[in-house]
Amino acid sequence: MEAKEILRKHIAQTASLTDEQFDYFFSHFKPQSYKKGETLIRPGRAVECEYFVISGCLKAFFVNDEIKTYILQFAMPTWWTSDYGAMYNHTNATITVDCITNAEVLCLASHDREKLCSELHQLEHFFRWRTNRGYVASQKRLLSFMNNDTKARYEELLSLYPQLYNLVPKHLIAAYLGVSRETLSRLYNNHR
Amino acid sequence: MEAKEILRKHIAQTASLTDEQFDYFFSHFKPQSYKKGETLIRPGRAVECEYFVISGCLKAFFVNDEIKTYILQFAMPTWWTSDYGAMYNHTNATITVDCITNAEVLCLASHDREKLCSELHQLEHFFRWRTNRGYVASQKRLLSFMNNDTKARYEELLSLYPQLYNLVPKHLIAAYLGVSRETLSRLYNNHR
DNA sequence: CACATTACGTGACCTAGATCACATAATGCA
DNA sequence: TGCATTATGTGATCTAGGTCACGTAATGTG
Numbered sequence A, B: 001m002e003a004k005e006i007l008r009k010h011i012a013q014t015a016s017l018t019d020e021q022f023d024y025f026f027s028h029f030k031p032q033s034y035k036k037g038e039t040l041i042r043p044g045r046a047v048e049c050e051y052f053v054i055s056g057c058l059k060a061f062f063v064n065d066e067i068k069t070y071i072l073q074f075a076m077p078t079w080w081t082s083d084y085g086a087m088y089n090h091t092n093a094t095i096t097v098d099c100i101t102n103a104e105v106l107c108l109a110s111h112d113r114e115k116l117c118s119e120l121h122q123l124e125h126f127f128r129w130r131t132n133r134g135y136v137a138s139q140k141r142l143l144s145f146m147n148n149d150t151k152a153r154y155e156e157l158l159s160l161y162p163q164l165y166n167l168v169p170k171h172l173i174a175a176y177l178g179v180s181r182e183t184l185s186r187l188y189n190n191h192r
Numbered sequence C: 001c002a003c004a005t006t007a008c009g010t011g012a013c014c015t016a017g018a019t020c021a022c023a024t025a026a027t028g029c030a
Numbered sequence D: 001t002g003c004a005t006t007a008t009g010t011g012a013t014c015t016a017g018g019t020c021a022c023g024t025a026a027t028g029t030g
Helices: A004-012 A018-026 A082-090 A110-120 A121-147 A150-160 A169-178 A181-189 B003-012 B019-026 B082-089 B108-118 B123-145 B150-160 B168-175 B181-188
Strands: A029-034 A039-041 A049-053 A058-063 A069-075 A096-098 A103-109 B030-034 B039-042 B049-055 B058-065 B069-075 B098-099 B103-109
Touching: A004 A018, A004 A029, A004 A049, A004 A103, A004 B019, A029 B030, A049 A082, A049 A110, A049 A169, A058 A169, A069 B123, A082 B123, A103 A110, A103 A181, A121 B082, A121 B108, A121 B123, A150 A169, A150 A181, A169 A181, A169 B098, B003 B019, B003 B049, B003 B103, B003 B150, B030 B069, B049 B082, B049 B108, B069 B168, B103 B108, B108 B123, B123 B150
Parallel strands: none
Antiparallel strands: A029 A103, A039 A096, A049 A103, A058 A069, A058 A096, B030 B103, B039 B098, B049 B103, B058 B069, B058 B098
């Protein structure tokens, strides 16, 4: 399935657009290909756009002063990603988005999204719901952080996204769970 | 300032409505008064509406099997609160919303919000941006959880909302930070 | 193919914060 | 005003997980 069709199906779950409307919407996206390890969003730079993932896997992460990495999101096909804090406030990025595998994405400029939202009510509706879901997921993860121990969070993550186990190196899973790679290693080898 | 005026100013920051449009919007809200300790949303029940706080302070929290409480949000004047996960998915509430102090709120039914959003593009715009901000704040809190220790999170919370220190009991602040009340107590009395 | 880099496992030790136990305010309310 | 809650402080002890140190795969690249 090609990029256009994937996006079409994705939108159709939340908003109904005519073919003409969708074509117009789609014409604002720039298809891009990235290789494993390439960086889409870099801290300190302006954030021009957000990305819709067609294939491959990206990660959005924060690196603190002690060079420790925390992964906010693994972005898989049909997921959206960006540094939304920076994008909405027009400030410089504080997080990085890069490729875990080779990836194809559709790039939508922030000002184009705002323009499209004001031109087409249905698109404003779509983006409202997309963010709703993100917000609820984020609250849920926060709760899981407070309530569950590492092992429970690890199992939760793998039951939600089984593909991750073979797709991404273990130290990145640790960085998503917010623990050291040593702890994660001990966890599933239960040496304790 | 009365409730209507407070909501008017709040909306105006994000969306421009005519007086007629705002009156129509406002006519869907039910003003309600609650006393300290009263419950607005209860786990296991359906979630009919969301609340806009006019005065007082609410809390939205989760209670786990071991009766430990985790506070997701303190809701102060001009904040919105509900169990959004339950509301969006039409499932029963998993969190509780109750009053830390006596409070006045405006209650908006979920189906009215959806109706209003589809009738008035500007309102859909407003709710998109409100959720945007919530999403970004939630991501930021998640990051703070992973990156900062309890002391840093405590200071972050108080610098953001200094009123909280005198308004809410310390064990609720601990429940927001995700630590035991003993740990919080030791923290600001630095007996260590 | 060889060498560099990255990924992963595991022991030893350390620390933040949990838990339990108890004491002492402070507050509400009959 | 007096008693029952609720809020808070603090010691003693325990534990999940961090950090450091080292080793061995695995993978990539000239």
